[in-house]
Amino acid sequence: MGMYCFGIDVGGTSVKCGLFLTNGTLVEQWEIPTRLENNGSSILPDVADTIKVKLDERGITKDNVDGVGIGIPGPVNENGEVPMAVNLHWGFKAVASELSALTGLPAKAANDANIAALGEAWKGAAEGSKNVIMVTLGTGVGGGIIIDSKIIAGHHGAGGEIGHACVNHNEVRPCNCGNHGCLEQYASATGIVRVANDILEESQEDSKMRHVEKLSAKNVLDFYKEGDALAVKTMEKVGDILGSTLAMFACVTDPEAIVIGGGVSKAGKALTDCIQKYYQKYAFPSCKSTPIILASLGNDAGIYGAARMVIKD
Known part of the structure; x- marks a missing residue:
């Protein structure tokens, strides 16, 4: 040893x-x-x-x-x-x-x-847990699934690719992976901005998001925390998509904790609360109490x- x-x-x-x-x-x-x-x-x-x-x-x-x-x-x-x-x-x-x-x-x-x-x-955030799902929300959406303290890699090494679960069968725009309607298209930093722009187009309502030269995910989340109506609508949509997707993965693995990392997670508790609300709505009863926590080790x-x-x- x-x-x-x-x-x-x-x-x-x-x-x-x-x-x-x-x-x-x-x-x-x-x-x-x-x-x-x-x-x-x-x-x-x-x-x-x-x-x-x-x-x-x-x-x-x-x-x-x-x-x-x-x-x-x-x-x-x-x-x-x-x-x-x-x-x-x-x-x-x-x-x-x-x-x-x-x-x-x-x-x-x-x-x-x-x-x-x-x-x-x-x-890190889930120290001592043997079963964990982690999602990294950055430029893309990465994922990792730990079962019994081991990485689930799978046959092709694509185990844990949560970002490429199809969450919208009607999406016409392609994901970087070539498929359509992947989680990454809505919950990554670029995805959040896209959801926001769609909502701004559909609505006549004014929003702080309309007055930013180049809208970023950080802008959207800051305005969400301030209660800007369309930013709230954006993050509720993102939270719904992400929460329901995590609930599906929890049906497969039943983790002790779900960890959220990546650049977008800098938004903190406001983000995890939003995801948790929708996760609880969709999760299997045995898994509803699973905590959704912020990653702590960073890079x-x-x-x-x-x-x-x-x-x-």
Whole structure:
């Protein structure tokens, strides 16, 4: 049993790295740039190098390390293979085995939204919970489902893709994924603005939202908190869609907690209260009391979750 492990979270511009004790204490964190040139061929060697440097710096031997966990923006199957990671310019990559070969340490890989969920379940907002659903509301809508302290990745690595549940069969505009009517089209930052613009078009009523040069999700949520009628109407619609979708997922997994993260979650309790109201309306009776809580680890959730993957229980 090693004393240490590494948690790595690969983003499009930087790679977040964390050295942890196996009890979950973060010893040190740092970042390295994500080098995308040559189809991202130096990303994993760079990660291996920074790990080697850190071990040398601290005089830690490999037999004192349980392993390296790594999160990737894209689907990752249970063997730690990535069919394709567009943002990293990767085609197929056997991430876990490649990183293990480069570092001489056991390695596991998972999707970045999934490791964030695992991080929040382990040391974040839902600390101590074994069953958690996490939704990240950002540019898109990411999701992660944790059952019995393990990530549900599924056969294609697409487990937990809550953002692409179809919530509107009549939508004519396409989602970035190519389908129509995905949750992401209504509950992401861009989705909230779209819902707001639709409501502004349908209504003659004045609203603070009409007097902003470029409407943002933050504007909508700020005006919602101030009680602006059309902003309230916007967020009630978003809350209804999101609450009902989470209620469906709760029927499948019955989580102890549902965690809301991502940039949009900065709106705080006003947002979770709105989602909770509709969640309770639609949830199966046994699940109605499930708390909907705000993520607490922020951008560090990924490194925590990545580290948790490789810790021997």
